[in-house]
Amino acid sequence: MLRQNWWKIICVVALIYTCIEGFLGSVPALPIINETIRNLYFHVAMWFGMMILFIVSVVYSIKYLRTNNHIFDIYALEYAKGGIVFGCLGLLTGSIWAGFTWGAFWSNDPKQLGAVIALLIYFAYLVLRNSMTDMDKRARIGAVYNIFAFAMLFPTIWIIPRMVESLHPGGMGNPALDSNDIDKRMRIVFWPGAVPGWTLLGVWITTLRIRLQLLTEKKHTSEPTKKKFSHA
Amino acid sequence: MTEESLRFAAKLSVIRAFSQIFALFRKDLLLEIRQQYTFYGVLLYVASTIFVLYLSMGEPEGPVWKGLFWMIQLFVCVNAVAKSFLQEGRGRLLYFFSITSPGNFIVAKLIFNAGLMLLMSLVSLGLFVLMLGNPMPNPVVFIFISCLGGMSLSLVFTFLAAIAARAQQSAALMAILGFPLVIPQLLLLSKISNIAFAEVIQGGLAGMIAVLVGLDVMLVALSLILFPFLWKD
Numbered sequence: 001m002l003r004q005n006w007w008k009i010i011c012v013v014a015l016i017y018t019c020i021e022g023f024l025g026s027v028p029a030l031p032i033i034n035e036t037i038r039n040l041y042f043h044v045a046m047w048f049g050m051m052i053l054f055i056v057s058v059v060y061s062i063k064y065l066r067t068n069n070h071i072f073d074i075y076a077l078e079y080a081k082g083g084i085v086f087g088c089l090g091l092l093t094g095s096i097w098a099g100f101t102w103g104a105f106w107s108n109d110p111k112q113l114g115a116v117i118a119l120l121i122y123f124a125y126l127v128l129r130n131s132m133t134d135m136d137k138r139a140r141i142g143a144v145y146n147i148f149a150f151a152m153l154f155p156t157i158w159i160i161p162r163m164v165e166s167l168h169p170g171g172m173g174n175p176a177l178d179s180n181d182i183d184k185r186m187r188i189v190f191w192p193g194a195v196p197g198w199t200l201l202g203v204w205i206t207t208l209r210i211r212l213q214l215l216t217e218k219k220h221t222s223e224p225t226k227k228k229f230s231h232a
Numbered sequence: 233m234t235e236e237s238l239r240f241a242a243k244l245s246v247i248r249a250f251s252q253i254f255a256l257f258r259k260d261l262l263l264e265i266r267q268q269y270t271f272y273g274v275l276l277y278v279a280s281t282i283f284v285l286y287l288s289m290g291e292p293e294g295p296v297w298k299g300l301f302w303m304i305q306l307f308v309c310v311n312a313v314a315k316s317f318l319q320e321g322r323g324r325l326l327y328f329f330s331i332t333s334p335g336n337f338i339v340a341k342l343i344f345n346a347g348l349m350l351l352m353s354l355v356s357l358g359l360f361v362l363m364l365g366n367p368m369p370n371p372v373v374f375i376f377i378s379c380l381g382g383m384s385l386s387l388v389f390t391f392l393a394a395i396a397a398r399a400q401q402s403a404a405l406m407a408i409l410g411f412p413l414v415i416p417q418l419l420l421l422s423k424i425s426n427i428a429f430a431e432v433i434q435g436g437l438a439g440m441i442a443v444l445v446g447l448d449v450m451l452v453a454l455s456l457i458l459f460p461f462l463w464k465d
Contacts, residue, residue, distance in 0.1 A: 120411075120415070128409055145409070156416045160443070
């Protein structure tokens, strides 16, 4: 059991550590930001989780196109869905934080817009898949679009928001994740606790969903044979 | 085989690829010239849209003008490019599959659509200036920007038209897929347009043009890599 589940144990331990240290640990007292600085453990870790899940999704899409193995398509879809959930949570936590520090929950900041566009691109992936009924075609065209969408994600959230003025930490002289900027007390919670904890939780949820999908499919494919037997 | 003959064979295959691309491009062009549907259809679309805009808002200010221009370009692009794959019936696509490679086919389509959008961008820019006035201090620069923008949009929509055609859906699916994907490009184009609209040129715009061109190169590369997977059935 331990051989299979060691990463789930790490996930739980990391998340407990993150939550206890995140809410109770000492953080630098800064004006305006005050206690909202703790959002680093939740908001920023969501984007790490989202990006990692999207990367895994695109890897499975490439694998699908190379092997035509239907299971890889289910993997790609579920990882993309997991990434979307993390993206939505990242947007929500960021928006709440902005409400208390920037003075408005939504201020059309380039980083906020980039995140919304990225999510819209992935929603289009789900819509595209639902528009087709043929399973093979859905898998292949979905995989092609997923790779295309991932490539478009880079300018949307990594390049363009960095080129324009933004209130978001990490630009225009605002401190962010740079090792010189981040406080030592926060660094030991963020890197070993929050990032792996939330990412592993995303992977865990996704693997459960994949198992559910595989079981549902198995049930659907085995049903006709069962009927045959009952007739006999 | 000697090295020389290998080199000759490689040269021959390159020449063959170019001649196939040219033949496919010529076919699209001839169809367009004989049928005269896309060009005049889109022309009527652009002209009537801009006329409605003129009736409803007269001569708008710079930022509004710029926003309207790129929105109209987006819709023009969807309409102009949608036809490129949807017009090819199943039988005709099968025929192309048997005579050429997917790479050549998509390159020919990309070139044709880029050329079509180049023309449509210039036409709609002319109509915009004619009907909605010219709020730009540097209109000559904007000609280049609109050409670049039109071509960039056509690259995205050509690939999406291929996806939509394979999914056997109408142009509606293309619009649904395309609009989120082109927002980054439209944002970049809108920023770059400031070169033509502002008296003082802001810094960092050269970098944005570089990003846009880089994005276009990436789109062409992705189309070449991914189209073969859409191709086979």
